[in-house]
Amino acid sequence: xxxxxxxxxxxxxxxxxxxxxxxxxxxxxxxxxxxxxxxxxxxxxxxxxxxxxxxxxxxxxxxxxxxxxxxxxxxxxxxxxxxxxxxxxxxxxxxxxxxxxxxxxxx
Amino acid sequence: xxxxxxxxxxxxxxxxxxxxxxxxxxxxxxxxxxxxxxxxxxxxxxxxxxxxxxxxxxxxxxxxxxxxxxxxxxxxxxxxxxxxxxxxxxxxxxxxxxxxxxxxxxxxxxxxxxxxxxxxxxxxxxxxxxxxxxxxxxxxxxxxxxxx
Numbered sequence: 220x221x222x223x224x225x226x227x228x229x230x231x232x233x234x235x236x237x238x239x240x241x242x243x244x245x246x247x248x249x250x251x252x253x254x255x256x257x258x259x260x261x262x263x264x265x266x267x268x269x270x271x272x273x274x275x276x277x278x279x280x281x282x283x284x285x286x287x288x289x290x291x292x293x294x295x296x297x298x299x300x301x302x303x304x305x306x307x308x309x310x311x312x313x314x315x316x317x318x319x320x321x322x323x324x325x326x
Numbered sequence: 327x328x329x330x331x332x333x334x335x336x337x338x339x340x341x342x343x344x345x346x347x348x349x350x351x352x353x354x355x356x357x358x359x360x361x362x363x364x365x366x367x368x369x370x371x372x373x374x375x376x377x378x379x380x381x382x383x384x385x386x387x388x389x390x391x392x393x394x395x396x397x398x399x400x401x402x403x404x405x406x407x408x409x410x411x412x413x414x415x416x417x418x419x420x421x422x423x424x425x426x427x428x429x430x431x432x433x434x435x436x437x438x439x440x441x442x443x444x445x446x447x448x449x450x451x452x453x454x455x456x457x458x459x460x461x462x463x464x465x466x467x468x469x470x471x472x473x474x
Binding site: 303306307310311312313314315316317318319320321322323324 | 333335337339340341345346349355358359360364365366438440442
């Protein structure tokens, strides 16, 4: 995964409102006004959060007449999770190998 | 407990803190435990380092025919307890993440805790979150995949 894409994903997730929006979209697409309803903030503020999610390509927008319908794209999230798993496996494998090497090469 | 965006792994060693610490700065040892065909499907091209604060390392391997340079800069070298270096892969803008290794003597051996902060810039955002990043991403991915 490219570092810039990962940056956008992690930045998008670093906010409870944006995570709540993603979870809402996980149960199906929604209009911007529907998404804004549960939050005690202006439509404008919610729109800013949505733009951060769109930049990360976690949310897609389509127009239906005058409505903007938003839907979830979980792919960047899967990619971020896979990248994190890969890093963890790398270090875990190295520490296991270090233990073996320390046993093999006694001073 | 920090909410920094990081991977954390711990390992207990029977060897002394000094031996474990020194392995991280010795290219011969890097070839024993960090890179090589005995660890994963890769060939070592070269393992070079300049182990002083501000010094760099370049650990080059080939995987599937492509050369990959794992590179970074040493930030803190405090034998045997603490080692901090940046960590990146050439094609991903290098010095974007930070690895912190803390080694605590325990009995005849030691316990090593490695933290890989995925991106220093994420820390300021992560402060607003209560949970670790691995958990956030993992939970969300699982929840969303279930929903789909």
